[in-house]
Amino acid sequence: DVKVTQSSRYLVKRTGEKVFLECVQDMDHENMFWYRQDPGLGLRLIYFSYDVKMKEKGDIPEGYSVSREKKERFSLILESASTNQTSMYLCASSLRGGNYGYTFGSGTRLTVV
Amino acid sequence: GDSVTQMEGPVTLSEEAFLTINCTYTATGYPSLFWYVQYPGEGLQLLLKATKADDKGSNKGFEATYRKETTSFHLEKGSVQVSDSAVYFCALSGGRGGFKTIFGAGTRLFVKA
Numbered sequence A: 001d002v003k004v005t006q007s008s009r010y011l012v013k014r015t016g017e018k019v020f021l022e023c024v025q026d027m028d029h030e031n032m033f034w035y036r037q038d039p040g041l042g043l044r045l046i047y048f049s050y051d052v053k054m055k056e057k058g059d060i061p062e063g064y065s066v067s068r069e070k071k072e073r074f075s076l077i078l079e080s081a082s083t084n085q086t087s088m089y090l091c092a093s094s095l096r097g098g099n100y101g102y103t104f105g106s107g108t109r110l111t112v113v
Numbered sequence B: 001g002d003s004v005t006q007m008e009g010p011v012t013l014s015e016e017a018f019l020t021i022n023c024t025y026t027a028t029g030y031p032s033l034f035w036y037v038q039y040p041g042e043g044l045q046l047l048l049k050a051t052k053a054d055d056k057g058s059n060k061g062f063e064a065t066y067r068k069e070t071t072s073f074h075l076e077k078g079s080v081q082v083s084d085s086a087v088y089f090c091a092l093s094g095g096r097g098g099f100k101t102i103f104g105a106g107t108r109l110f111v112k113a
Helices: none
Strands: A004-006 A010-013 A019-021 A023-025 A031-038 A042-049 A064-070 A073-078 A087-094 A108-112 B003-006 B011-014 B019-021 B023-026 B032-038 B044-050 B056-059 B062-065 B075-077 B086-093 B101-103 B107-112
Touching (some): A004 A087, A010 A019, A023 A087, A031 A064, A031 A073, A042 A064, A042 A073, A073 A087, B003 B086, B011 B019, B019 B107, B023 B032, B023 B086, B032 B056, B032 B062, B044 B062
Parallel strands (some): A010 A108, B011 B107
Antiparallel strands (some): A004 A023, A023 A073, A031 A042, A031 A087, A064 A073, A087 A108, B019 B075, B032 B044, B032 B086, B056 B062, B086 B107
């Protein structure tokens, strides 16, 4: 069964910590995405990547960075975690092109205290 | 820019009732249209898709038809079950935003036994 795996389901971090969220896909997909999901705000795109070592800012990149050193892995980095980054983080991947739809991971619920 | 508008929830139905969740879109070009479902505590799953006008996507008893003349992609199911309780997202891809997907705000469905 093809899948997108996020390294943690639940994470609690302290304000100011550097946080790494990992995402791995086994489908040889070119595109990978990071979203955050908050009540009343829907899904908001943070960053995406359409190839190894390539990255593009989404709608809310401030306070985040990403890394894609290998095709199957896309990491989201919170440089200095803040309480307003408490959220559900969703990773997704897709084939190149717009017709295929996304495969999502199960999500990481991050709490920053 | 491209956008997706779906009916606000929550929608509450009794088991075996007929379900319609309305979705309309604005897009340039010829986007593909999708419905995703999110069960509690999980990531989104692709439910069905349609890639061109008049296509019907279907899966697990759910259907939606790509209507270019009314720019709509309404989700329907003839007889809902308690297990269908979830949040449903309408989405488009391949319009002005290229392969990036534009998601609607989501509609929560509750099905009572």
